[in-house]
Amino acid sequence: MCDDDVLRFGPLGESCIHLCVDMQGIFAEETDWHMPWIARALPNVRRIVAAHPARTVFTRFIPADRPGQGRGTWAAYYERWSSMTRQALDPKLIDLVPELAGFAPPATIVDKTVYSPWMETDLDERLQARGIDAIVVTGGETDVCVLGTVLGAVDRGYRVVVVTDALCSSSDAAHDALLTLYRSRYGQQVETVTTESVLQSWSP
Template sequence: MAKDDELRYGPSGESEVHICVDMQRMFAEATDWKMPWLPRVLPNILAVTAAHPERNLFTRFIPARKLGQGAGMWRHYYERWGAMTIDSIGPEMAGLVPDLAKFTPPARIFDKHVYSPWKGS
């Protein structure tokens, strides 16, 4: 968002949807996957989300339940990131950050077990 709190290209249209990808506790809190930039971008995401909560879709990356799960390369992935399985971090860490979770509903959540929201879903 621009410094004057206006969207750079004007207000969103009635048919537009805000897709917010993987703004989850496991990326915000003290885990192996913590993203240091998340607190910096969260205020802008909150502003966009609050403008039309019903037009938001949140994706959540759901890790394997335990070490050894996952198909193909994902099985190897969790050999490296075994500390990030649901059994290790707890299911609550796959949840949205609290500031965004309060918008559901009316915002919707789409869970996925691979990184991309466009594949395997």
């Protein structure tokens, strides 16, 4: 573990959960939203899930039912991505990837229709009821739904740990830019470490 791969605010404990963002077939398979990195990040995501299955919450991004559906710019978005609406997709692609699906339960699932899991869901209420104050974030995309997840958690006062080698994106440049942003602008609220550091610092 190198000097910059250390949890600055101490080890993780029972008040921490793992929030795994959108590791679904729609991103893993050869669709218009395919994330080439997902296969590379998946083994590390799975290691964290396997170590803490009951403390894992999976989010799933649920696309609109049909083109043009949604509020405001989302309607135009689904005109552009009509191939990714539910009426055009195999329903099985909405599910978690097979390597992770077997962990739920005991892991739980939160469905969302926007990038952030904090809107239109009861995620914050669920975590508060469990006494959670820290969140380990993995999944994809680094620069889209992970970004919405991280900033929403920061706004709600959670300690946020972003696992750098358990993220995936379709853009190397945007991924790198977001990690730089977290380190340079959100260092008091966001920690960036590797899977190994998380596993060593978070007791089962």
